[in-house]
Amino acid sequence: MSKKLITNISNVGLFLFCLLYLIFSFKMSFGRPGMPGPGFVPVTLGVLGTLLSLGVLIKELMSIKIVEKLEDFTKQGVFRFAGYVLSIVLFLLFYKTIGVPMLFILVFSLAKTSGYRGWVYPILFAGIFTTVVYFLFTFLQVPFPSGDF
Amino acid sequence: MDAITNLTNGFASALSLEMLLVCFIGVLVGQVTGVLPGIGPTGAMAILLPLSFGMDPGAGLIMLAGIYYGSMYGGSITSILVNLPGEAASLVTTLDGYQMARKGRGGAALSIAAIGSWIAGTLAIVGLMFFAPVLANAALAFGPPEFFGLGLFGLIVLSNLTGGSFGKSVLMVIIGLMLSTVGVDLVTGDDRLTFGVLELSKGIDLVPVVMGLFGLAEIFSVAMAPYQNSKMIKVKLKEMYPNKQEAKRSVWPIIRGTLVGFPMGLLPGPAGFMSTLISYKLEKQLSRQPDEFGKGAIEGVAGPESANNAASTSAMIPFLALGFPFSPPTALLLGGLLVHGITPGPMFISQHGDLFWLVVASMYIGNVMLLVLNLPLVGVFASLTRVPVKILMPIITGIMFIGAYSINNSIFDLWIMLAFGIAGFIIKYCGYNPAPLVVGLVLGTVFEEGLRQGLMMTEGNFLMFFERPITATLLGISIVIVILNVLKIALPLKKSSASNKQ
Numbered sequence: 001m002s003k004k005l006i007t008n009i010s011n012v013g014l015f016l017f018c019l020l021y022l023i024f025s026f027k028m029s030f031g032r033p034g035m036p037g038p039g040f041v042p043v044t045l046g047v048l049g050t051l052l053s054l055g056v057l058i059k060e061l062m063s064i065k066i067v068e069k070l071e072d073f074t075k076q077g078v079f080r081f082a083g084y085v086l087s088i089v090l091f092l093l094f095y096k097t098i099g100v101p102m103l104f105i106l107v108f109s110l111a112k113t114s115g116y117r118g119w120v121y122p123i124l125f126a127g128i129f130t131t132v133v134y135f136l137f138t139f140l141q142v143p144f145p146s147g148d149f
Numbered sequence: 150m151d152a153i154t155n156l157t158n159g160f161a162s163a164l165s166l167e168m169l170l171v172c173f174i175g176v177l178v179g180q181v182t183g184v185l186p187g188i189g190p191t192g193a194m195a196i197l198l199p200l201s202f203g204m205d206p207g208a209g210l211i212m213l214a215g216i217y218y219g220s221m222y223g224g225s226i227t228s229i230l231v232n233l234p235g236e237a238a239s240l241v242t243t244l245d246g247y248q249m250a251r252k253g254r255g256g257a258a259l260s261i262a263a264i265g266s267w268i269a270g271t272l273a274i275v276g277l278m279f280f281a282p283v284l285a286n287a288a289l290a291f292g293p294p295e296f297f298g299l300g301l302f303g304l305i306v307l308s309n310l311t312g313g314s315f316g317k318s319v320l321m322v323i324i325g326l327m328l329s330t331v332g333v334d335l336v337t338g339d340d341r342l343t344f345g346v347l348e349l350s351k352g353i354d355l356v357p358v359v360m361g362l363f364g365l366a367e368i369f370s371v372a373m374a375p376y377q378n379s380k381m382i383k384v385k386l387k388e389m390y391p392n393k394q395e396a397k398r399s400v401w402p403i404i405r406g407t408l409v410g411f412p413m414g415l416l417p418g419p420a421g422f423m424s425t426l427i428s429y430k431l432e433k434q435l436s437r438q439p440d441e442f443g444k445g446a447i448e449g450v451a452g453p454e455s456a457n458n459a460a461s462t463s464a465m466i467p468f469l470a471l472g473f474p475f476s477p478p479t480a481l482l483l484g485g486l487l488v489h490g491i492t493p494g495p496m497f498i499s500q501h502g503d504l505f506w507l508v509v510a511s512m513y514i515g516n517v518m519l520l521v522l523n524l525p526l527v528g529v530f531a532s533l534t535r536v537p538v539k540i541l542m543p544i545i546t547g548i549m550f551i552g553a554y555s556i557n558n559s560i561f562d563l564w565i566m567l568a569f570g571i572a573g574f575i576i577k578y579c580g581y582n583p584a585p586l587v588v589g590l591v592l593g594t595v596f597e598e599g600l601r602q603g604l605m606m607t608e609g610n611f612l613m614f615f616e617r618p619i620t621a622t623l624l625g626i627s628i629v630i631v632i633l634n635v636l637k638i639a640l641p642l643k644k645s646s647a648s649n650k651q
Binding site: 007011014017024028029035036037041045055056077081088089091095096103106113126 | 323324326334341374538576578
């Protein structure tokens with residue numbers, strides 16, 4: 001995968017986002033210039049955004065640049081990124097149900113993903129971090145989810 | 150005289166133990182985040198924003214502002230000792246600061262950076278003290294068309310100054326404005342683009358968006374890149390002071406840096422970074438030894454470091470006096486105040502004068518704290534760059550998520566943060582800057598209200614906006630900037646098609 005391909009995919013994504021925004025904006029009342037409705041600004045922004053994102057997309061498609069390979073992204077890096085996202089998704093799915101212990105699981109899995117070897121140190125690290133944060137946030141009266149258990 | 154009396158009252162409150170403590174925490178965290186590459190002032194403020202909710206508004210604002218200007222001090226340490234800018238505004242300092250350190254003058258570079266930052270920061274606070282109330286008074290006469298004009302002007306200038314492609318920056322602004330339209334319409338009460346999701350009725354919250362774009366996206370970037378161990382040049386305490394010649398050569402660059410940075414902070418955009426570039430160029434032009442620049446000229450450290458501190462302080466003027474945050478860190482300060490039910494704007498100084506003067510006084514104190522922290526503890530701060538990523542990133546991610554949750558007790562906010570984290574990582578990689586998106590999201594409401602109310606006032610005649618001098622000036626400048634940028638894009642295309650024909 002080259003940088004140019006990723007850039008083009010992102011530009012298509014931004015164009016589709018603007019187009020969808022425009023389509024949904026048309027469902028709102030536009031009003032008239034003397035009495036603009038709730039759709040007045042969204043439709044205007046939608047038109048501008050769609051045109052501009054299309055322009056950026058075409059301009060980048062036409063530009064002849066040397067295709068850069070993703071040299072700065074090693075296999076390990078991609079693995080770490082995927083690991084981070086998965087750990088966070090897992091945390092979000094169960095944080096409300098399980099509560100604070102989920103923070104321990106998040107930090108533990110992130111530590112492992114980040115390259116911590118063995119089991120003892122990541123468990124200790126996650127345990128100490130969770131305890132410190134729990135007491136700090138309780139002291140500062142910042143709420144935690146209590147969990148269902 | 151009023152200003153002096155108000156400032157004295159501000160000092161009386163700011164010198165209480167609680168305020169001194171939050172100020173110290175703020176500047177210390179700012180200093181640390183300035184040192185750590187990857188987490189800039191915006192990310193740090195976003196992470197610590199929830200901690201300010203349990204405090205009173207003054208303490209919360211003091212802490213967040215401390216992080217903002219504190220990070221400007223911290224950034225210089227790694228630039229000079231490790232050749233690694235902790236944040237963008239310290240990039241220029243690496244050019245001469247690191248070379249000085251290699252020649253054994255790192256201590257002098259660090260102390261000049263700290264002293265210059267302190268002088269510039271303090272002078273800029275004096276400017277803030279006198280300019281902000283004047284600007285706020287002037288803004289009391291603003292109507293919806295003026296606010297619309299100011300919003301549009303800010304967004305266009307921001308797109309122009311952000312760097313990179315103007316088209317991409319404007320697209321980010323538009324997407325930010327689009328996101329600001331989600332939620333209940335303030336005029337009609339209709340739901341807009343909520344798709345039946347209850348959490349979207351109140352709109353897209355600024356904090357998870359900023360935490361995603363500037364915090365999480367940065368964490369993903371660090372995770373993706375190969376880990377590197379930085380080598381640091383050591384400095385002894387006795388080498389911390391500049392010699393007579395270095396001190397003499399730094400005086401004018403510090404003053405000029407302040408004069409460059411202060412007006413830059415008033416403009417939308419990456420004021421800190423831009424001011425360092427201008428200051429560096431200016432010092433090089435005025436120097437009797439321009440060849441020394443890039444090889445360890447003290448002026449190349451003194452000027453830019455003073456400029457970025459003056460800019461970060463003066464950036465508070467449009468925010469406090471007009472309620473217009475023109476940069477992501479000031480947008481977060483706005484977010485922090487809104488949570489406490491306080492809206493910055495023209496009425497802010499008259500309605501919450503005590504808070505304004507408390508913050509001003511705390512900034513004087515915070516700058517002194519930073520100077521004291523910087524000189525003897527520089528080695529401690531610099532060694533933070535050696536904290537392994539595998540420890541740092543899980544800690545920051547953990548704090549970010551529980552912090553973001555505690556704002557509204559909402560898992561939905563965390564999903565928003567994750568979505569913007571992934572989006573921010575990708576768009577940054579593809580050459581887009583997320584800062585205009587954030588400013589667009591913040592200014593969206595003011596922009597839309599100004600436009601709609603202005604059109605109602607003028608019965609749909611947009612040309613009448615140009616009959617109001619302030620609006621006409623702001624819109625005129627905005628139009629000229631857009632035309633110039635369109636010409637800049639169109640002319641090379643024309644040239645290249647002509648050369649293709651040949």
